[in-house]
Amino acid sequence: MLGKRKPLWGKKKRLKSSYDAVIIGGGLHGLATAYYLAKEQGLTDVAIIEKRYIGLGGAGRNTAIVRANQRTQENVPLYKEALDLWPVLTKELDFNLMFNNCGNVNLMHSEAAMKAARMNVATAQFHGVESHLIDAKEAKALVPALNISEDITYPIHGAMYHPPGGIVRHDAVVWGLAKGAAKQGVHIHQQTEATAIHTGGGRITGVETTRGRISTNRVLVSAGGYSAGIINRMLGLRLPISVLTIQAMVTQPLKPILDHVVSSGAYHCYANQTLKGEIATGAHMDPWPNYTTQNTAHYIKHQAEALSDWLPCLRGVKFMRIWGGLADMTPDMAPIMDGNDPVGGLYMDCGWGYFGFKSCSAVGKYMAQYMATGNCPDILKPFHLRRYENHRLMGETAALVNYTPDN
Amino acid sequence: MALTLTCPICGKRNGYEFRFGGEDKGPRPPEEGLTPGAWCDYVHMNNCTAGVQKEWWFHRDGCGSWFTTWRDTTRNLEAEPPEANK
Ligand SMILES: Cc1cc2nc3c(=O)[nH]c(=O)nc-3n(C[C@H](O)[C@H](O)[C@H](O)COP(=O)(O)OP(=O)(O)OC[C@H]3O[C@@H](n4cnc5c(N)ncnc54)[C@H](O)[C@@H]3O)c2cc1C
Ligand SMILES: [Zn+2]
Numbered sequence: 001m002l003g004k005r006k007p008l009w010g011k012k013k014r015l016k017s018s019y020d021a022v023i024i025g026g027g028l029h030g031l032a033t034a035y036y037l038a039k040e041q042g043l044t045d046v047a048i049i050e051k052r053y054i055g056l057g058g059a060g061r062n063t064a065i066v067r068a069n070q071r072t073q074e075n076v077p078l079y080k081e082a083l084d085l086w087p088v089l090t091k092e093l094d095f096n097l098m099f100n101n102c103g104n105v106n107l108m109h110s111e112a113a114m115k116a117a118r119m120n121v122a123t124a125q126f127h128g129v130e131s132h133l134i135d136a137k138e139a140k141a142l143v144p145a146l147n148i149s150e151d152i153t154y155p156i157h158g159a160m161y162h163p164p165g166g167i168v169r170h171d172a173v174v175w176g177l178a179k180g181a182a183k184q185g186v187h188i189h190q191q192t193e194a195t196a197i198h199t200g201g202g203r204i205t206g207v208e209t210t211r212g213r214i215s216t217n218r219v220l221v222s223a224g225g226y227s228a229g230i231i232n233r234m235l236g237l238r239l240p241i242s243v244l245t246i247q248a249m250v251t252q253p254l255k256p257i258l259d260h261v262v263s264s265g266a267y268h269c270y271a272n273q274t275l276k277g278e279i280a281t282g283a284h285m286d287p288w289p290n291y292t293t294q295n296t297a298h299y300i301k302h303q304a305e306a307l308s309d310w311l312p313c314l315r316g317v318k319f320m321r322i323w324g325g326l327a328d329m330t331p332d333m334a335p336i337m338d339g340n341d342p343v344g345g346l347y348m349d350c351g352w353g354y355f356g357f358k359s360c361s362a363v364g365k366y367m368a369q370y371m372a373t374g375n376c377p378d379i380l381k382p383f384h385l386r387r388y389e390n391h392r393l394m395g396e397t398a399a400l401v402n403y404t405p406d407n
Numbered sequence: 408m409a410l411t412l413t414c415p416i417c418g419k420r421n422g423y424e425f426r427f428g429g430e431d432k433g434p435r436p437p438e439e440g441l442t443p444g445a446w447c448d449y450v451h452m453n454n455c456t457a458g459v460q461k462e463w464w465f466h467r468d469g470c471g472s473w474f475t476t477w478r479d480t481t482r483n484l485e486a487e488p489p490e491a492n493k
Pocket of ligand 1: 024025026027028029030049050051052053054055056057058059060061062063064065066192193194195222223224225226230246247248282323324325326327349350352353354355356357358359
């Protein structure tokens, strides 16, 4: 919209020449960390630097799926806490985040996949996350539109059913967090790009932006898909990340037919029905790194074929909108959250791939604690960067198809 | 986004025939005196360049060649190497 309307989160603030903490990137993780810095850590002299407008990145492009049925014991508690926080945040922010905990059904198409799911379910149950293994008939009872016949490309053997997951309105999370952070004194500077990070004596000293220099001794890089490039370009540190375009789309609105998030690793395809009635579907990543965020005919065809197979009632339904965003993938499909190593005052929160929405609430809370105290909270310790050189990669990969440019 | 690559043997082909083989990181580091840090750097670490970079490709559904080429990651087009690398 044109014109100079005041943003939802308050009036534009003057860019000060110094802040206690500067956050690069007005996405989910930057906003959540700023919110918790102000609310729980008493650090309110915080600036969020966003190159265009908040929510431009993955924050406004994701398909809004939340769940806590990851594979490893390091990851599950973090995602569980994030999932438990949605109702809390809805109240706290006084903003309707439209959490629809319709449950997730992860389809399995082979005995091997069922075996892997069995381990996921056991891990989930151990950590108090509700998750069950169900057979094809039970999956059909939950999702009547499902095709459980034998004569499709990947017949359905069963599924992992995770009732507490579902969908949260991603834009509402952006707006709600921005409002909550700004209310407590955080400055949100849109149209302000970080162009350099300054260091001195092994510590952060400031950030250069397109609107001038800011002195600070604490910087969080939470620029989503752009984080690895920024950290390399501005600090000469390379990360184990590949940046790929990931695509998504919605169909024309339909009468209610799906009341779960249903996903299939073998088909590289997931689908859920939005409150508007559209089938939101996605999961395809380009098999080569790129920053284009463009869609491909290849993928639109793939998506139509996959959906016609396992949700045949969608045959002939039209796609209405398509879009793409960036996924920054790590070799073990787990994120990198680290601080003060090798540069004092430098914090990073990246490598979220396509899991950065469901995690943002809990991550913001703990990254804020990390940045305020300088000490890494126990729950974030396993996610340090040095795990790669110590050959301590996490085992998240087997939970989903291994879908990175390395395979 | 779609991609066309030039295989040194088969010429211009659809990108989906190829497998991406990673950023070009130069020769494999010698075993002697190799540290976990240097090995990790070679195996895992990337530049994540938004722009023209040199990279490895494998013509998987074609002649089976491995080759390096330059590509602009912001446009998904093969590109000339930047001046400094010519
Ligand atoms: C199509 C798609 C579907 C997805 N589906 C899901 C899903 O269902 N569930 C899920 O959990 N996750 C999903 N994701 C992943 C999720 O969206 C991301 O992991 C998440 O948005 C990452 O949050 P972030 O705050 O780190 O980065 P982002 O939300 O990407 O925000 C980063 C911000 O940094 C800004 N920025 C970049 N460079 C600079 C600079 N130099 N200076 C200042 N600002 C800068 C960008 O403009 C951007 O606004 C999906 C992603 C995509 C693209
Ligand atoms: Zn060839």
